[in-house]
Amino acid sequence: MKIEKYKIFDQVCTFLGEDLDSEPCKQLKEQLQSCKDCEVFVDKIKRTVAIYKTADGCDEIPDDVCKKLFKKLNLDDLMDAKENDKK
Amino acid sequence: MDEKKVVAQAQQGDRNAFAILVNEYKDRIYHLGLRLTGKEQDAEDILQETFIAMLQNINKFKGNSAFYTWLYRIAVNNGLKKLKSKANSYTHVSLHDPNVEQTHSEHLNVWPEFDFKDISNKKFRKELDEALLELPEKYRTVFILRDLHGTSTSETARILDISESNTKVRLMRARNFLKEKLEDIVKLEGLL
Incomplete structure (x- = not known):
């Protein structure tokens, strides 16, 4: 149970973008120890971000958009050549 | 490369x-x-x-x-x-802040485990997109850069020409707003 709590603390600190030993994180850890609502809040924030990330992987640049871009840049003769130069 | x-x-x-x-x-x-x-x-x-x-x-x-x-x-x-x-001409872009700055008391109802196949459901996906577009640009840009494109706090701050602390605040507000929206979507879809 304690390990779970500490995992959550670390996640909250990550969400805030703070260093784990920073003062805001220490205060947050103290609050979370007695706050069930905070745990639920953290879980929902984490899952919101995860859902958006998952949903987000579906978009690819359409072929016609890509062709128009290279044409506009006068690089249409290099569309195939660049593929070979990529990692 | x-x-x-x-x-x-x-x-x-x-x-x-x-x-x-x-x-x-x-x-x-x-x-x-x-x-x-x-x-x-x-x-x-x-x-x-x-x-x-x-x-x-x-x-x-x-x-x-x-x-x-x-x-x-x-x-x-x-x-x-x-x-x-x-x-x-944009119907979803607000010129004022929605409730992103409000703090909400958290309901103790825990979300169910989502089947991630639901996310590829067009209706659900559309609702997610609409929720994102309801965010004012200053929050939306930070969420897109930090959470969807994975740029760091300092890189995001540099891209947007704002301070790092401002970047963090905007990100938390964006996440909180989207969480509230997702809560509504989850309820609407009968997942709660």
């Missing part, structure tokens, strides 16, 4: 190097525009305008930041210009 080398070649007018850079970043820039505006045509415009600006200004890049930070900054500025110029 050795990006520094490719950028240096592009700065000397090497067309092939330009093409490599375009290919490396085109998907991300298109995606950024699409998430920012919610419209494919606008995303395409932002894509073209960004790379035209890259071609014209690449010699101004001095290597003080990562190349993509410099390029993202151009793309975000183009995106924000686009949003401003079309402010009246």
Whole structure:
């Protein structure tokens, strides 16, 4: 149970973008120890971000958009050549 | 790809190097525009305008930041210009802040385990997109850059020309707003 709590603390600190030993994180850890609502809040924030990330992987640049871009840049003769130069 | 080398070649007018850079970043820039505006045509415009600006200004890049930070900054500025110029025609873009600054008491109802297949459901996906577009640009841009594109706090701050603490605050507000929206969607879909 304690390990779970500490995992959550670390996640909250990550969400805030703070260093784990920073003062805001220490205060947050103290609050979370007695706050069930905070745990639920953290879980929902984490899952919101995860859902958006998952949903987000579906978009690819359409072929016609890509062709128009290279044409506009006068690089249409290099569309195939660049593929070979990529990692 | 050795990006520094490719950028240096592009700065000397090497067309092939330009093409490599375009290919490396085109998907991300298109995606950024699409998430920012919610419209494919606008995303395409932002894509073209960004790379035209890259071609014209690449010699101004001095290597003080990562190349993509410099390029993202151009793309975000183009995106924000686009949003401003079309402010009246967007139905979802608010000119004032929605409830992003309110704190809500958390309901103790825990969300169910989602089947991630639900996310590819078109209706659910549309609702997610709409929720994102309801966020004012200043929060939306931070969420897109930090959570969807994975830029760091300092890179995001640099791209948007805001402080790091401001970046963190905006991100938390964006996440909280989207969480509230998702709560509504979950209820609406009968998942709770």
